[in-house]
Amino acid sequence: MDSLVAVTGVTGDVGGKTLDKLRAAGVPVRAIVRRTDQADALRARGVDARVADLGDPQSLAAALDGADQLFLITAATTRQAEHGANGVRAAQAAGVRAIVQLSGGDAAEHSPLPWASAIWQIDELVRSSGLEYTILHPSGFMTNLESSAPALRRGIFPQTMGRGRIGWIDTDDIARVAATVLAAGVHAGEEPVLTGPALLDGRGIAESLTAGLGRRVRYLHLPSRAFAGMLRLSGVSSWQAEGLRRQFGRVARLGLDGVDALTSDVERLTGTPARPMSAWAHDRRAVLLGED
Secondary structure (H helix, E strand, O other): OOOOOEEEOOOOOOOOOHHHHHHHHHEEEEEEEHHHHHHHHHHHHHOEEEOOOOHHHHHHHHHHOOOOOOEEEEOOOOOEEEEEHHHHHHHHHHOOEEEEEEEOOOOOOOOOOHHHHHHHHHHHHHHOOOOOEEEEEEOHHHHHHHHHHHHHHOEEEOOOOOOOOOEEEEEEHHHHHHHHHHOOOOOOOOOOOOOOHHHHHHHHHHHHHHHHOOOEEEEOOOHHHHHHHHHHHOOOOOHHHHHHHHHHHHHHHHHHHHHHOOOOOOHHHHHHOOOOOHHHHHHHHHHHHHOO
């Protein structure tokens, strides 16, 4: 189906990769960004870019004019639920036919994680919007492990998840699914759960990193509050550090809200299996180990 796809969050990981994959497939795509300089940089690459803010429904509706589908990506902030609601309402106002919502594998109404409860609220609005939709529920992003790079260079992976297991996924696989779904343009309320090929606990992550980096990495278990303190020292906000403490110290450890799900939905939807963490780590060796 040859229809214009609008994408928010294109300056982020999943949004940027999805934009590139859609363009490579010849799908007409429009990037929605917050700043003029971001739009100018995208236009210099030949991308249709519009300036709008998820905090401003009117500007967003104008930016979505003429779009057939919206890939809605919202950042994990204190305003995430508001931004998602604005995205849904702007799509309705602009006459968008369908929404693909980037949710999460842990979306839950009463989650102790602020972003998990926020995306649940957005999911509910998408379901009741009257628009066609697909909701993607990815597991933990492997990319988030890059914040542990300084420790990995010392041969340790400090975490607080213990034996809790997550089906960690390469964000490139999420983008492959999103681009495939958007390129097809067919939406029937499906909500695939996107995971990597294995459930990994803290030690499993360390073993996968060891295999991919060719250097021994040892899991170092931290009490959850010590983990949050480490995050604060690295520059993470108190709001996010507390959320991550709960995410790994409670939700992941106890397997709450479906975080220990394992599926083959990536392969089912794209024809290619999800990549293992060892392959991801090998490709990201320069970033993780600070090597050229």
